[in-house]
Amino acid sequence: MFSKVIAEPPLSEFEGDEVCSDLKVFVAIIFIHMRPLRDGNCGPTSAKGEEFGLMENQVLCRLHYDIMLPNLQHTPDKGNITHLDGALRIQYLPKPSKRPRTSFTSEQLQIMHTHFIQDKNPDAQMLQRLADMTGLSRRVIQVWFQNCRARQKRNPLHDSIPPRDRYQTSAMPFLSDNQYFLPLGRPETH
Amino acid sequence: MFSKVIAEPPLSEFEGDEVCSDLKVFVAIIFIHMRPLRDGNCGPTSAKGEEFGLMENQVLCRLHYDIMLPNLQHTPDKGNITHLDGALRIQYLPKPSKRPRTSFTSEQLQIMHTHFIQDKNPDAQMLQRLADMTGLSRRVIQVWFQNCRARQKRNPLHDSIPPRDRYQTSAMPFLSDNQYFLPLGRPETH
């Protein structure tokens, strides 16, 4: 179950137990160098990451693996480790899952929220401008506005406050250094 | 780099590149079904998890691998994949540990604590930046902030002082301590 070694690609299918049947022991020591996609959030935090795939010479979590797969298909030989897409489209990788969830920075939320107040239904052009401003994709912006409209409809007061600030102590990313050495006393009340 | 296949144990040592030298491509599809130790939290949260070992038919992170190792030694053959303990006690898995507990340097504590004062809930981006600054994993940083919030809630005065300095001998590479011992008052405004 779920560990296979293939000597030559591409393989469209294989049965692991058969492939390895003559091996009494299979050992793989793998150093996972996380692909620094977006925020480098690959391994430890992209949670639930039970599934890993080897691509090129890197082990990627399922999420990042799925993201990279399309690219790989159009990539020429890069060395001794090449196209794995054939080998990887097997029963063991059935559902491309692990929906990547964007986590916005407060800055991005700030921008979107500020605009939302003026215009809850930005047109395509405006979406693109917001995308450029935030560095997010147009689609992500669009979804955010959709969700934001829905959210506000459910709870009208809700979105008068940028989400992160609801439980963030300080919304301010950086303060002057003297702020660091503030006297402490009652820190929190809740 | 960092992927090795061994056909026969026990091995006390091996050179990966040599072992695999005749393979043009090495493919390992690995579904890491986390050993449901407690909560099956193997991969994502036990941090550091750059190292994985294959045991029986499961890939375990270093932490769980080390935990399981003693058990395995007393387990009879369970199929085509058996005892790996011999094979795995190699240079790449030198120190068997249990729950790896990070011990922060004063520099790391300094960085985290300084940031904590201005922002008790750093967002993902900030966590990553702190991780980069300290050389710690994002997850470790996150846990520290969680614990720090909890700590401060329990004892408001507590975290006005960087923890290590409270009972650690020297550990004072930079910064004079009087910086830490400041008058107390209102730390936060909200």
Added chain:
DNA sequence: GCCTAATCAGGTGTAAAAAC
């Protein structure tokens, strides 16, 4: 034994997907 890093169990908000 104390302090605290790491884990556990449970809860919340919401981005993305599905359904319409």
Added chain:
DNA sequence: GTTTTTACACCTGATTAGGC
């Protein structure tokens, strides 16, 4: 486009366990 659902990322609060 909307509404509903799903699943992920993060939180708290309590607990467990590593290292002086």
